[in-house]
Amino acid sequence: MNIVVTVKQVPDTWAEKKLDASDKTVDRKSVDNVMNEMDEYGVEEALKIKEAHGGEVTVVTMGPDKAVETIRKALSMGADKAVHLSDESLHGSDALSTSAALAKVISTLSPDIVITSSEASDARGGVMGALLAERLGLPQLTQARKVTVDPGAGKVSVERLADNGYALVEASLPAVVGVVEKINQPRYPSFKGIMAAKKKPLTKLSAADAGLDAGSVGLPAAASTVLEAQPAPPRQSGTIVKDEGDGGAKVASYLAAQKLI
Amino acid sequence: MAEVLVLVEHTDGEPKKVTAELLTLARTLGEPSAVFLGGPGTYAKAKDYLAQYGAAKVYLVESEDIADHVAAPAAEVLSKLVADTSPVAVLAAATPDSREIAARTAARTDSGLIWDATALTADLTATQGIFGGSTIVSSKVTKGTPVVVVRPNSTAPEAAPSTPAETPVDITISDAAKGAKIVDRVVEAKSGRPDLTEAQVVVSGGRGLGAAEHFALVEKLADTLGAAVGASRAATDAGWYPHQNQVGQTGKTVSPQLYIAVGISGAIQHRAGMQTSKNIVAVNKDPEAPIFEFADYGIVGDLFNVVPQLTDEIQKHKAG
Numbered sequence A: 001m002n003i004v005v006t007v008k009q010v011p012d013t014w015a016e017k018k019l020d021a022s023d024k025t026v027d028r029k030s031v032d033n034v035m036n037e038m039d040e041y042g043v044e045e046a047l048k049i050k051e052a053h054g055g056e057v058t059v060v061t062m063g064p065d066k067a068v069e070t071i072r073k074a075l076s077m078g079a080d081k082a083v084h085l086s087d088e089s090l091h092g093s094d095a096l097s098t099s100a101a102l103a104k105v106i107s108t109l110s111p112d113i114v115i116t117s118s119e120a121s122d123a124r125g126g127v128m129g130a131l132l133a134e135r136l137g138l139p140q141l142t143q144a145r146k147v148t149v150d151p152g153a154g155k156v157s158v159e160r161l162a163d164n165g166y167a168l169v170e171a172s173l174p175a176v177v178g179v180v181e182k183i184n185q186p187r188y189p190s191f192k193g194i195m196a197a198k199k200k201p202l203t204k205l206s207a208a209d210a211g212l213d214a215g216s217v218g219l220p221a222a223a224s225t226v227l228e229a230q231p232a233p234p235r236q237s238g239t240i241v242k243d244e245g246d247g248g249a250k251v252a253s254y255l256a257a258q259k260l261i
Numbered sequence B: 001m002a003e004v005l006v007l008v009e010h011t012d013g014e015p016k017k018v019t020a021e022l023l024t025l026a027r028t029l030g031e032p033s034a035v036f037l038g039g040p041g042t043y044a045k046a047k048d049y050l051a052q053y054g055a056a057k058v059y060l061v062e063s064e065d066i067a068d069h070v071a072a073p074a075a076e077v078l079s080k081l082v083a084d085t086s087p088v089a090v091l092a093a094a095t096p097d098s099r100e101i102a103a104r105t106a107a108r109t110d111s112g113l114i115w116d117a118t119a120l121t122a123d124l125t126a127t128q129g130i131f132g133g134s135t136i137v138s139s140k141v142t143k144g145t146p147v148v149v150v151r152p153n154s155t156a157p158e159a160a161p162s163t164p165a166e167t168p169v170d171i172t173i174s175d176a177a178k179g180a181k182i183v184d185r186v187v188e189a190k191s192g193r194p195d196l197t198e199a200q201v202v203v204s205g206g207r208g209l210g211a212a213e214h215f216a217l218v219e220k221l222a223d224t225l226g227a228a229v230g231a232s233r234a235a236t237d238a239g240w241y242p243h244q245n246q247v248g249q250t251g252k253t254v255s256p257q258l259y260i261a262v263g264i265s266g267a268i269q270h271r272a273g274m275q276t277s278k279n280i281v282a283v284n285k286d287p288e289a290p291i292f293e294f295a296d297y298g299i300v301g302d303l304f305n306v307v308p309q310l311t312d313e314i315q316k317h318k319a320g
């Protein structure tokens, strides 16, 4: 199995995230950056498929030079090699142009299966799996909480999360699979893994290397624009009361006063 | 007046409340055209509802091609309608299915996409809360037809009875779009309670409940309030409650009038899914729990005392 998994470097979950004042893109300079937590589940699932069926796991990311830290993490978890699309001109790309750029890189890898996670914690679009499927012309198996691959039959099936249960969805390989965090428990990189990662092949591509048309990427090509950004008005600090045996009654009075009951 | 395409959100034809919200919003932008995509025989259940909320037209596809495949066929239809009708905008609900359909439609029509809008002005400027609601941005699509994914509970639905013209869409879904086939549907969590994302009141339980059976306390409180039941990830991971009920970054995003968090610490990932709730009430025995930093009303106490008393008091209030 030729397995491709996408990852993204994002501001640390607990960091106070901001938009850059000048161009209103996510400020990635003033914060610690980490692998998007959800992507760990994608990498884990890729490794599991490899362990079950053999093959190779290639990590693909698009991001600034320091996103190489996120690649290293995926490699130290056990991925075999990586492709890093990195170019100043890509800065400010929106989800649509990012998906087109990633699809272009991924298609040169001729994958049997492409794995993404359900969303990145910075932009929270939750659309990359769908967009990659659209761009690559492959079946879309997103919102997957369980994945079963049958390489012999050239088939993959997933349990797709639904409102009140799940849908069983089948497709022929190659396909795009998007995983949710219920799917597995991501492994921690071992010391051996961290050492081995340093020697694993990493291909760095510029936009030109990837064959991307200069006008199709980056902030100027984005199909939407942020006009204005402001900190949310602070929530008025609430009333916190210690229970003296009448806590439930107090909440009820609060609800009544607010006309909520 | 130019058309505004509204992707109808429904379950087997049964329209969801967000459909009425989208139609109401669409009326402020142009002439609302509902796009109903579903399985054979499902439209009948939506027909009156769409008329009640002012759809001027209904574009209609009822076929197994739509019902039994993931996202791509619906995106094909919606993209064709964008090309045929040149609408001012396409509106879809911020649910997992519809946001995927919307995204693919934006890609296919070379249009801009905005997700999780909570407001949209007549000039198509969208408001979004980003970074877990800590920053409010206004944004605008600059290319193609704006495709805007709108959060449930963002607009108050207003009826405006109409007699929509029904237009079946003449389309053959491509084989490529039928790559991901739904072969079975399994219902795991049928509760009879309101839909989590649409409910006006949500009561959620967390690790503080200590065991699956203690969720009965949360359910009882929820039922006295006519509320939906939510859960933290700690509770769903422990198997105490179905993960379809998880609220948070990787669960559902809710924005009710009232959110009651019971035995939930208020981790950033939980907060991401509920902090736009109008009123947040927390019950937690730890005065340092982060949830108290953004709760409107909090009780520091043992939930096993506070919650049953609260349920009783609400019942008394209702009776009295």
Ligand SMILES: Cc1cc2nc3c(=O)[nH]c(=O)nc-3n(C[C@H](O)[C@H](O)[C@H](O)COP(=O)(O)OP(=O)(O)OC[C@H]3O[C@@H](n4cnc5c(N)ncnc54)[C@H](O)[C@@H]3O)c2cc1C
Residues within 6 Å of the ligand: A037, A038, A181, B205, B206, B207, B208, B209, B231, B232, B233, B234, B235, B246, B247, B248, B249, B250, B251, B252, B262, B263, B264, B265, B266, B267, B268, B269, B270, B273, B283, B284, B285, B286, B289, B301, B302, B303, B304
């Ligand atoms: C990638 C990723 C995605 C995530 N997505 C989500 C998500 O979508 N939703 C989500 O909720 N979490 C999510 N999390 C997990 C999140 O970080 C927290 O671990 C989780 O929210 C904790 O759940 P909790 O508040 O129920 O448990 P805890 O943090 O353990 O809190 C339990 C609380 O109950 C209180 N308590 C205990 N006993 C009592 C009692 N008798 N009476 C009153 N109070 C009591 C305690 O004081 C404590 O504050 C995610 C994490 C990651 C890494």
